Amino acid sequence: DQQVKQNSPSLSVQEGRISILNCDYTNSMFDYFLWYKKYPAEGPTFLISISSIKDKNEDGRFTVFLNKSAKHLSLHIVPSQPGDSAVYFCAASVIQGAQKLVFGQGTRLTINP
Amino acid sequence: DAGITQSPRHKVTETGTPVTLRCHQTENHRYMYWYRQDPGHGLRLIHYSYGVKDTDKGEVSDGYSVSRSKTEDFLLTLESATSSQTSVYFCASGGPTYNSPLHFGNGTRLTVT
Secondary structure: OOOEEOOOOEEEEEOOOOEEEEEEEOOOOOOEEEEEEEOOOOOOEEEEEEEOOOOEEEEOOEEEEEEOOOOEEEEEEOOOOHHHOEEEEEEEEOOOOOOOOEEOOOEEEEEEO | OOOEEEEOOEEEEOOOOOEEEEEEEOOOOOEEEEEEEEOOOEEEEEEEEEEOOEEEEOOOOOOEEEEEEEOOEEEEEEOOOOHHHOEEEEEEEEOOOOOOOOEEOOOEEEEEO
16 A cells, blocks of 8 residues: 555646646654655655644745645645756655655656746 | 765676675765665665664565665665566665655666566
């Protein structure tokens, strides 16, 4: 059973517009959530995170929203740029010593000029 | 760049042979992790380490073993490789607090024929 799900395998957005990537989770014990970005032939790189005590976290063009009651989080990128084209993974963990991340399947974002 | 390197980057091996993948980090991170990435599954945790000689199982640990004899090195061994272990393997390391983001290596693509 997939505890973290990204139901959209791909998303195409025009440059300059907003990109919204979604993620759902089932385990109510998760209290820390992250987004990673991955380019081909590279490892994932950390983008932004949010703990369950917050419902929003911003970092430049990137904002993550958390809806605990719906067990849903989303990543907003605005404005979208061509360099944002990549695979985006959401991940969740329980705050403890080791950060044992549970990843979603990923969403491939393509930014069109 | 967290200074985490994986070797080899690519490997082809035959079913039944032992294989060892290496991960080296220069950040003095306490925690290290091995993940595998497969289509439709995102990244799944194989094993992790919370210190020298301290390791524990992750979600998909069957058929894998790990060792950590030094802070900077974390080895993943497939005792007898099977075709189901064909995958891309990522190593990650992380700092002392829960909100220290994991830094990933660039992966090892392993093919078991």
